[in-house]
Amino acid sequence: xxxxxxxxxxxxGSILVSCSKSSTTETPIVPVQDKYLVSYTxxxxxxxxxxxxxxxxxxxVYPDVADIIPSVKFGAKVYAVTYNTTLGTKKLVAxxxxxxxxxxxxxxxxxxxxxxxxxxxxAPSLNAGNYTLQLITGFATTGFVVVIPDYLGFGASxxxxxxxxxxxxxxxxxxxxxxxVKEMSxxxxxxxxYSTDTYLMGYSQGGLSTLQLHKTIESSYAGxxxxxxxxxxxxxxxxxxxxxxxxxxxxxxxPYYIAYIMKGFxxxxxxxxxxxxxxxxxxxxxxxxxxxxxxxxxxxxxxxNTSMAxxxxxxxxxxxxxxxxxxxxxxxxxxxxxxAWKIKTPLILTHGQADTDVTPLMTKQLYDNLMLLDPTLPVxxxxxxxxxxxxxxxxxxxxxxxxxxxxxxx
Numbered sequence: 001x002x003x004x005x006x007x008x009x010x011x012x013g014s015i016l017v018s019c020s021k022s023s024t025t026e027t028p029i030v031p032v033q034d035k036y037l038v039s040y041t042x043x044x045x046x047x048x049x050x051x052x053x054x055x056x057x058x059x060x061v062y063p064d065v066a067d068i069i070p071s072v073k074f075g076a077k078v079y080a081v082t083y084n085t086t087l088g089t090k091k092l093v094a095x096x097x098x099x100x101x102x103x104x105x106x107x108x109x110x111x112x113x114x115x116x117x118x119x120x121x122x123a124p125s126l127n128a129g130n131y132t133l134q135l136i137t138g139f140a141t142t143g144f145v146v147v148i149p150d151y152l153g154f155g156a157s158x159x160x161x162x163x164x165x166x167x168x169x170x171x172x173x174x175x176x177x178x179x180x181v182k183e184m185s186x187x188x189x190x191x192x193x194y195s196t197d198t199y200l201m202g203y204s205q206g207g208l209s210t211l212q213l214h215k216t217i218e219s220s221y222a223g224x225x226x227x228x229x230x231x232x233x234x235x236x237x238x239x240x241x242x243x244x245x246x247x248x249x250x251x252x253x254x255p256y257y258i259a260y261i262m263k264g265f266x267x268x269x270x271x272x273x274x275x276x277x278x279x280x281x282x283x284x285x286x287x288x289x290x291x292x293x294x295x296x297x298x299x300x301x302x303x304x305n306t307s308m309a310x311x312x313x314x315x316x317x318x319x320x321x322x323x324x325x326x327x328x329x330x331x332x333x334x335x336x337x338x339x340a341w342k343i344k345t346p347l348i349l350t351h352g353q354a355d356t357d358v359t360p361l362m363t364k365q366l367y368d369n370l371m372l373l374d375p376t377l378p379v380x381x382x383x384x385x386x387x388x389x390x391x392x393x394x395x396x397x398x399x400x401x402x403x404x405x406x407x408x409x410x
Contacts, residue, residue, distance in 0.1 A: 028082075029189070036180040038082040038093055040190075043128045045077045046099075051138040064398045068142065071410050074101040076140035080125040082156045083180035085173040087163070088268065094173045095125040095155030097133070097148040098181055099140035106193035108228065108408060109178060110144035110401075112136050113202030113209040114151075115393070116164075116257065118300060120293035123154035139401055143408075144199065145192065147181060149174045151209075158293065164264030165239060167336040170209050171216045178225065196226040197408075201400040203393045204358065207235025211338045211366075218344055229407045231400030233350040234358050234389060237366050239333040245359060247317050249308050254357050256300040259287050261333075270332035277325065278316050340369035346378040348403055352392030353385045 028039040051072050059065045078099045085094045101107055114124065124133055133148065140146040152173050153162025163169035178198070185194035198217070202210035214230045236242045239261070246252045262278055265271055275284035283304055290300045305311040320326050347370075351363035360383065367381040382399065384392045 029187075034180075034183045036083045036085075036176050037183040038084060038180075040079040040081045040098070040184060040187075043078040043080050043097070045075060046134075046138060046141060047075045048072055048141060051076075051141045054135055054138055062395055062398050064395070064402045067402045068139075068398065068405065071142040071405050072138075074103050074141045074143060076101050076137070076146075078128055078137050078140075079184075080128070081177070081180060081184070083177055085152075085176040087152055087160055087169055087173075090160070092152065092157050092160065092173075094152055094157045094177070095123070095150045096177050097124045097128055097137065097146075097150075098177075098184065099137040099146040099148075100184075100190060100192050101140050101143055101145070102191075104191045104193075105143070106195050107143055107145045108195045108197035108199060109147060109181060110139060110199040110201070110404065111147040111149070111174065111178070111210075111213075112397075113149065113174070113200070113206030113213070115202075115204035115206050116260070116297065117151075117154070118256070118260070118291060118293070118295060118297055120154060120158055123150040124148040125150050125155040136397070142401075142405060144404075145181060145194075147177060149177050161267040161291070162264060163268045164260045165205060165208060165236070165336055166265055166268055166270060166332075167212045167216075169268055171212050174209070174213060175216075175221065175225075196224070197228050198225045199229050199404045199408075200227070201231035201233075201397060201404075202235070203233035203396055204235065204389065207232040208237055208338070209235075211235060211237060212336070214343070214345065214347065215338055215341060218341075227345040229346045229348070229404050231348040231350070231396070231403070232363075233396035233400075234352060234355055234360075234392060235362065236358050237338050237362050239337045240330060241365075242359065242362060243333060244321065245361075247308060247312055247320060251306045252308055253306050254297070254301065255304040255306060255308075255311055256290075256297050257357075259283075259300065259304060260291065263287055263291055265329075265332055265336075270335075271328040273326065273329055276313075278313065279311060280313055283311055338366075340366060340373055342373055343370065343377050343379060346380075346403075346407060348380045348382065348400055350382045350384060350392065350396040350399060352387030352389060353383050354387055355389045355392065357389035 028041040030039045081098045082095045182194045200210045210232045351360045370379050
């Protein structure tokens with residue numbers, strides 16, 4: 001579930017592009033009489049030359065990039081956007097990045113759901129100059145309106161805790177961002193038209209978030225969003241199973257993931273177990289303070305324990321699946337997992353086969369279960385031999401966009 005910000009490390013040695021940027025005192029444009037859109041602020045622009053300078057050096061590492069570069073045909077502008085949404089019954093203003101191609105055309109929407117992040121300053125709307133985010137927003141120059149949600153708990157919505165991996169609290173705000181983009185398309189100064197054609201991709205946490213969106217749109221919002229293709233990489237699609245695997249292990253080297261799930265689900269009332277029902281001391285008393293928006297995942301790991309017997313109570317480790325005490329937790333984790341269904345939209349699944357953060361079993365079982373439902377379903381599984389959780393992220397995203405361009409028609 002590690003963040004896709006790892007892509008920046010994978011591209012070490014490539015050229016950083018100096019794109020045109022707005023002033024730090026740029027005034028947000030505040031529309032009137034919109035249901036979702038609250039404001040949009042110009043962040044920076046990209047030219048075709050800028051994006052080619054970003055993508056060209058990495059072809060030697062990721063040859064599939066060569067299939068994307070010929071589609072780079074537009075300049076693009078990046079905006080930080082705030083919009084109205086909800087968390088349960090609570091009304092909130094959330095945020096994200098929206099990157100719009102120049103040219104005044106009608107463009108499909110491409111939404112990228114990022115991986116696990118614990119640091120407020122890394123929210124996409126606050127960190128648009130990040131090299132990885134430049135690479136992703138650069139896809140707008142191929143003719144997509146690229147959307148990158150901050151997720152609740154980041155950007156404009158830090159008054160609530162991030163409901164990590166919780167389905168409803170993930171899906172509702174992202175769909176509301178899409179609706180805000182539709183309202184943006186009515187603004188004459190932005191000069192683009194909105195297409196309901198929608199492409200989704202994400203990795204790690206974003207892999208699960210994307211699959212949650214996929215299923216929700218097909219089941220409830222197909223008339224509003226014309227889903228064209230979906231790409232999911234290394235997601236923890238079965239939250240009960242992955243929790244069982246981690247808790248039952250001797251050692252696990254990303255313990256903050258489980259702590260994040262527990263705090264995130266508790267923050268929205270998905271279950272009410274005390275931390276002391278789950279974690280041994282001194283760890284149970286530390287959880288709330290560790291997720292302060294400043295600590296990175298590695299800093300949080302340093303205050304936990306990679307020995308599962310030391311981190312978790314014996315009761316939790318041995319009776320999680322059977323004890324009535326944990327029934328609400330099991331129900332909540334199951335409700336945010338995504339079981340196989342008869343998908344209608346082409347789905348591309350990727351997973352590094354050397355991944356020790358999120359077991360490749362997550363993706364293999366999802367694919368197998370889809371094939372058991374119907375072997376003709378439009379799903380492609382791409383196992384990535386020798387790649388771990390970090391190193392599989394960039395080739396996954398490049399592969400998704402390459403395939404999206406084919407489906408859209410270059």
